[in-house]
Amino acid sequence: MSAPFRFPRFFVTSPNPCPYLPGKFERKVFTELNGPNASELNDALGRIGFRRSQSVAYRPSCPECQACVSVRTVVDEFRPSGTQKRILKRNRDLEVTACRPWSTDEQYQLLRRYLSARHPGGGMSNMDEMDYADMVEQTPVNTHIIEYREPRQGYTPGKLIGACLTDRQGDGLSMIYSFYDADHADRPGLGNFIIMDHILRARAAGLPYVYLGYWVRGSKRMAYKARFGPIERLAGEGWVRFDPEAVDA
Known part of the structure; x- marks a missing residue:
């Protein structure tokens, strides 16, 4: 038996200045989305915090900072x-x-x-x-x-x-x-x-969800996402409820 699609190969970018937090550097892990199972792969990666840009799925991979948090709105409870x-x-x-x-x-x-x-x-x-x-x-x-x-x-x-x-x-x-x-x-x-x-x-x-991308602790540009709760964030144990305003405070 063969797998429905080949396990993707992941790559890591070089560090670049962070666009959200002054003095910080960002690094991304990414993989290509192609072939007949691109949608299934994109769905699976989206559930673990990846975002799509053209034919690439990426997520932050910054060794010294975890300020970027994947967030989504719980639709039925908004x-x-x-x-x-x-x-x-x-x-x-x-x-x-x-x-x-x-x-x-x-x-x-x-x-x-x-x-x-x-x-x-x-x-x-x-x-x-x-x-x-x-x-x-x-x-x-x-x-x-x-x-x-x-x-x-x-x-x-x-x-x-x-x-x-x-x-x-x-x-x-x-x-x-x-x-x-x-x-x-x-x-x-x-x-x-x-x-x-x-x-x-x-x-x-x-x-059930609208994925809003990344909420960044300490970034005023991302604070608006807190207005569309209830919000879930991706944590080590999976998606959990949280209050962005309380975390920022």
């Missing part, structure tokens, strides 16, 4: 706060479409504006059109790009104000990367809305 209810109500007129993973210039221009507003000088700031196309289109798994548009005018599609590259895994939705109009005067909280929309989508599909 209850929006008063502020979150107002964000849902404010954006309920948006037209949301799950599109094939195909890049467009409209998406790319929105990404450029988002990076300039929220992450100037960051690691993605030099991304060109081809880099963006690779990010979206190079996927060996079940992937969509979810578009968020303002209401259409007649037959003309509304303005694109948000997007999220999303994988559907066996036990949940994995939010690979989201971006939006961070300067939209009439729609503050768009990033929060996109996460809540994914929670509602997962609930409608009968999926």
